[in-house]
Amino acid sequence: MKKTFCKTALVLLLGLMAMPVMAQFNLKKAVSGVTKAAKAVTLTDEQMTEYVKEYIDWMDANNPVCADDSPYTLRLNKLTEGLSDADGIPLNFKVYYVTDVNAFACADGSVRVFSSLMDIMTDEELLGVIGHEVGHVAHRDSKKSFRTALLTSALKDGVSSKGGKAAALTDSQLGDLGEALVNARYSQKQERDADDYGYEFLKKAGKNPWAMAMSFQRLKELQGEQKTDKLNQLFSTHPDLDARIERMAERATSEGIEKPETKE
Numbered sequence: 001m002k003k004t005f006c007k008t009a010l011v012l013l014l015g016l017m018a019m020p021v022m023a024q025f026n027l028k029k030a031v032s033g034v035t036k037a038a039k040a041v042t043l044t045d046e047q048m049t050e051y052v053k054e055y056i057d058w059m060d061a062n063n064p065v066c067a068d069d070s071p072y073t074l075r076l077n078k079l080t081e082g083l084s085d086a087d088g089i090p091l092n093f094k095v096y097y098v099t100d101v102n103a104f105a106c107a108d109g110s111v112r113v114f115s116s117l118m119d120i121m122t123d124e125e126l127l128g129v130i131g132h133e134v135g136h137v138a139h140r141d142s143k144k145s146f147r148t149a150l151l152t153s154a155l156k157d158g159v160s161s162k163g164g165k166a167a168a169l170t171d172s173q174l175g176d177l178g179e180a181l182v183n184a185r186y187s188q189k190q191e192r193d194a195d196d197y198g199y200e201f202l203k204k205a206g207k208n209p210w211a212m213a214m215s216f217q218r219l220k221e222l223q224g225e226q227k228t229d230k231l232n233q234l235f236s237t238h239p240d241l242d243a244r245i246e247r248m249a250e251r252a253t254s255e256g257i258e259k260p261e262t263k264e
C-alpha cells in the first residue's frame with residue numbers, strides 16, 4: 001500500500017514541477033480521482049477478515065480486558081453460556097473494565113461488554129443488549145459498516161488494489177477506524193431485524209426472550225436519569241425505544257412466554 005501511494009505522490013510532484021500554472025487544478029482533480037478509486041476498490045473477504053482481526057486485536061490490546069477469574073468475566077461467561085455462534089460466525093466474549101456504558105459486537109463475532117454497563121444491568125437486560133448486537137453480526141450489518149468505516153477513515157488515502165494481504169494499519173488509522181465505527185448508524189429496518197434476531201437467538205439458546213423488551217425498558221429508564229454523556233453512545237445508536245419495547249413485549253406475550261421476575 002505504501003509503495004503505491006508513494007509512487008502516486010511522486011507522479012503528482014513531477015507533474016507539478018513541469019506545469020506550475022496548471023498544477024493546482026490538476027492536483028485537485030488527481031487527488032479526488034485517487035479518493036474515488038480507493039473507495040471503488042473491492043476489498044476481498046480475506047482482506048476484510050484480516051482488517052477486522054487487526055481492529056479487534058488492537059481494541060483488546062488498548063483497553064483493560066478483565067482477567068479470566070474476574071467477577072465480571074465469570075458473570076459474563078455464565079450468562080452467555082450456550083451462545084456459541086451468530087448464523088455460523090463463532091462468538092467470543094470479553095469484558096472491558098472501563099467507565100463508559102456500552103457494548104459492541106465486531107463482524108468477526110467478538111462481543112465486548114463494558115464493566116460499567118454490567119454494573120447497571122441485570123443478566124436479562126445484558127442478554128437483550130448482547131442479543132441485539134449479535135443480530136447485527138448475523139445479518140452482516142457489522143461487516144458492511146466495518147467496510148464503510150475502513151474505506152472512509154483508515155484507508156481513505158488509498159488502498160492497494162492488488163489482492164493478497166491487507167496492509168498493517170497504524171495506531172492513528174486504527175483510532176480513526178474506531179471513531180468511524182462508533183459513529184456508524186443502522187437503518188430502522190436493520191435495528192428491527194437485529195431485535196428479531198436477538199429474540200430468536202436467545203430463545204433458541206434456552207434463554208427467556210423477554211430479555212429484549214426488558215433491556216430496552218432499562219435503557220429507556222437510564223436515558224431518563226442520564227447525568228453524564230457516558231451513555232449517549234448507546235442511546236444515539238439505538239433510537240425508538242418505545243416502539244421496540246412494544247414490539248418485543250407483544251411478541252413474547254403472543255408466544256405465551258412468562259416475563260421473568262425483575263429483582264430490584
Ligand SMILES: [Zn+2]
Pocket residue numbers: 132136186191194237238
Ligand atoms: Zn443496533
